Amino acid sequence: MIVELVLNIGVYMPEYAILTRNLTKIYRGGNIGVNSLTFTVEEGEIYGLIGPNGSGKTTTLRIIATLLKPTRGEVYVYGIDVVKNPLEARRLMNYLPEEAGAYRDLSGLDFIRFMLSVRFSGRRLEEAVSEAIEIADLGNDLKRPIRGYSKGMKRILALSTVLASHPKLLILDEPTSGLDVERSIYVRKMIKRYNKEFGITVLLSSHNMLEVEYLCRKVGILYRGTLLREGPVEELKARTNSVNLEEVFLKIKGEAA
Amino acid sequence: MSLTPLIIREVKAFVKNPAFIMSIVLLFVFYGALGRLISTGVQTVVEETLNVQVGVVVEDNSEFVNKVLSIANETSGGRLKLVGSVDSGLSMYEIVVVIPPDFTSRAMNLNETLVLESYTKINTVSPVVSSAKTGIAMTISELIRKSVAFTIAVENNIDPSLIEKPIVVNSTVELYGKTMRMEEYTAFSSILGIIPVIVAIIIGVNAMYASQFTATEKVEKAFEMLLAQPIPRRNVVFAKIIGSIVASLLMGIAYFAGILFMLSSAATPSAPAPSETSINLADFLYQTFGFESISISIVSIVLGLVYSGAIGVTLGSIVSDERIAGALTTPILFVFIGVGYALLFIGLPINVVTGVIAGVTIAPLPIVAVVSTMMGDTTTLAVSLLVAVVSTLSVMSIAVYVFNRDIVVLGLRIGRLKIRERT
Numbered sequence: 001m002i003v004e005l006v007l008n009i010g011v012y013m014p015e016y017a018i019l020t021r022n023l024t025k026i027y028r029g030g031n032i033g034v035n036s037l038t039f040t041v042e043e044g045e046i047y048g049l050i051g052p053n054g055s056g057k058t059t060t061l062r063i064i065a066t067l068l069k070p071t072r073g074e075v076y077v078y079g080i081d082v083v084k085n086p087l088e089a090r091r092l093m094n095y096l097p098e099e100a101g102a103y104r105d106l107s108g109l110d111f112i113r114f115m116l117s118v119r120f121s122g123r124r125l126e127e128a129v130s131e132a133i134e135i136a137d138l139g140n141d142l143k144r145p146i147r148g149y150s151k152g153m154k155r156i157l158a159l160s161t162v163l164a165s166h167p168k169l170l171i172l173d174e175p176t177s178g179l180d181v182e183r184s185i186y187v188r189k190m191i192k193r194y195n196k197e198f199g200i201t202v203l204l205s206s207h208n209m210l211e212v213e214y215l216c217r218k219v220g221i222l223y224r225g226t227l228l229r230e231g232p233v234e235e236l237k238a239r240t241n242s243v244n245l246e247e248v249f250l251k252i253k254g255e256a257a
Numbered sequence: 258m259s260l261t262p263l264i265i266r267e268v269k270a271f272v273k274n275p276a277f278i279m280s281i282v283l284l285f286v287f288y289g290a291l292g293r294l295i296s297t298g299v300q301t302v303v304e305e306t307l308n309v310q311v312g313v314v315v316e317d318n319s320e321f322v323n324k325v326l327s328i329a330n331e332t333s334g335g336r337l338k339l340v341g342s343v344d345s346g347l348s349m350y351e352i353v354v355v356i357p358p359d360f361t362s363r364a365m366n367l368n369e370t371l372v373l374e375s376y377t378k379i380n381t382v383s384p385v386v387s388s389a390k391t392g393i394a395m396t397i398s399e400l401i402r403k404s405v406a407f408t409i410a411v412e413n414n415i416d417p418s419l420i421e422k423p424i425v426v427n428s429t430v431e432l433y434g435k436t437m438r439m440e441e442y443t444a445f446s447s448i449l450g451i452i453p454v455i456v457a458i459i460i461g462v463n464a465m466y467a468s469q470f471t472a473t474e475k476v477e478k479a480f481e482m483l484l485a486q487p488i489p490r491r492n493v494v495f496a497k498i499i500g501s502i503v504a505s506l507l508m509g510i511a512y513f514a515g516i517l518f519m520l521s522s523a524a525t526p527s528a529p530a531p532s533e534t535s536i537n538l539a540d541f542l543y544q545t546f547g548f549e550s551i552s553i554s555i556v557s558i559v560l561g562l563v564y565s566g567a568i569g570v571t572l573g574s575i576v577s578d579e580r581i582a583g584a585l586t587t588p589i590l591f592v593f594i595g596v597g598y599a600l601l602f603i604g605l606p607i608n609v610v611t612g613v614i615a616g617v618t619i620a621p622l623p624i625v626a627v628v629s630t631m632m633g634d635t636t637t638l639a640v641s642l643l644v645a646v647v648s649t650l651s652v653m654s655i656a657v658y659v660f661n662r663d664i665v666v667l668g669l670r671i672g673r674l675k676i677r678e679r680t
Binding site for chain 2: 093118
């Protein structure tokens with residue numbers, strides 16, 4: 001109701017960590033990435049975007065993270081227009097792409113220091129580095145070149161840098177993709193912890209409905225570039241008379257098809 | 258047996274790579290066009306040179322010399338023209354031969370060697386034209402030698418083929434108003450000939466480094482994370498260009514150090530002492546080129562490194578891996594070499610137009626700098642440098658522009674061929 005009011009009168013409410021309005025991305029050749037996407041993420045919330053491959057999750061996250069420019073529509077991060085002021089927007093957020101890796105020739109420690117040195121300096125940098133080392137929990141492996149790391153180690157390393165940067169908004173594209181069960185659980189715990197302890201707003205995408213149900217209060221269901229439905233997980237389950245998010249997704253997708 | 262499918266897969270990976278195909282097409286078209294251009298240019302200048310007339314300064318007014326010159330002139334088709342002095346001769350003709358005062362006495366004494374002096378005016382960087390001109394001077398000198406033998410034979414009623422009269426020609430070249438000995442000119446033109454290759458190799462290697470580094474970052478999947486950081490994209494571009502320049506300079510220093518080490522290792526204590534006619538290359542280059550030219554050449558190389566670094570970063574940012582980056586940047590090396598050599602072989606005059614071409618393509622810029630400095634043509638020099646700076650800034654701006662567009666994440670797509678798969 002508030003969102004509709006805000007959108008109708010055209011005034012942005014700064015309490016929203018993210019506000020997208022009629023967000024549309026059409027790729028060269030006419031492929032539609034996302035179509036008229038309108039949604040909001042409140043400050044301190046963990047919001048999940050779910051949908052099958054090609055539904056527009058990554059496109060949405062990339063646009064918000066200032067990596068892609070929308071064809072139409074607006075995106076605000078804490079009141080900042082990400083298209084007009086991308087640099088300012090990037091100061092407030094950090095982004096972990098799907099399959100994010102790290103520089104092969106650097107050691108894990110050097111990678112952490114490099115990624116954090118673009119945001120911090122001096123004592124604050126040292127604190128952030130220490131924090132990332134703690135999150136990564138890779139022990140002496142941090143001194144070894146990254147080329148010898150497993151996929152899971154690289155993923156944890158990349159995640160440690162984005163968490164330790166304490167952004168106001170954290171965008172995670174498939175944060176546990178390709179990780180084993182133990183590491184997946186660890187990553188989910190870290191996301192929850194940072195959201196709770198530091199009030200970091202999280203926007204994530206995932207194929208793993210159980211993961212989304214565990215982490216997110218609110219979800220948006222994307223299908224072929226369109227937001228079919230959004231709302232609190234429990235509310236969606238009740239409305240569709242489903243026992244879990246997987247069932248919610250299948251029922252809503254079935255209705256759309 | 259198991260090797261065949263492996264080889265087929267490797268070959269197919271390249272042959273089906275659109276960047277590789279583009280590179281081949283680009284090289285084919287570029288060098289084909291360049292070949293036609295060079296061929297036309299060379300043909301024109303050689304035809305002009307072959308019809309050139311030769312001034313002759315006679316410092317020995319003997320009857321014998323008159324007879325010799327008469328025979329030589331008739332044999333050459335009337336190309337020999339008597340002139341009063343070398344300076345007046347060079348103002349009218351491009352080649353002047355001097356018959357020295359002791360010519361007759363040397364000709365008459367069987368134990369003496371004939372000595373001639375030749376002066377060749379060269380106002381081009383084309384090695385084809387300069388070779389043709391110096392060749393004509395040598396041909397005329399040989400003709401005079403044969404005419405001497407013929408005259409002596411007729412006067413003594415003997416067979417001319419029995420007379421062995423060796424000749425020494427002291428050749429001097431006037432290059433853009435600067436006088437130098439033939440051996441100095443040979444050294445100069447050799448260096449001038451390799452300059453575009455050296456610059457092109459430096460530029461090409463730098464472009465490859467820049468594209469490979471950028472493409473590697475994408476393969477390592479760290480690129481998107483970097484682009485999402487609160488740093489201006491232009492800083493990312495500049496850092497990559499500077500990184501590739503440092504790598505290229507380190508490689509260049511290692512290369513030249515290796516060459517010097519090889520040369521010093523190859524030198525033996527019993528090596529013969531330098532002859533009187535040998536030249537100290539470093540001193541000669543400094544005296545001939547001058548501090549200004551050498552400084553501008555270094556500036557050109559620096560500009561070329563920034564220019565090629567920006568091209569490499571741009572290409573590396575729009576492809577998906579090192580293989581495609583390599584396939585796209587390799588032709589750049591050949592294109593730069595081609596452009597550098599084109600300016601040399603076509604024999605274009607060094608003026609504002611060629612200055613602009615050199616400024617845009619960078620590789621021939623040191624040649625323009627050297628020649629225009631020798632000519633005292635500051636306008637051409639200033640224009641070529643200005644255009645080079647503008648070209649470099651333009652290429653850098655394109656790189657920054659690309660880094661601020663979707664293409665840096667999505668990759669380049671040509672028609673239906675995708676250079677990078679969309680996520």
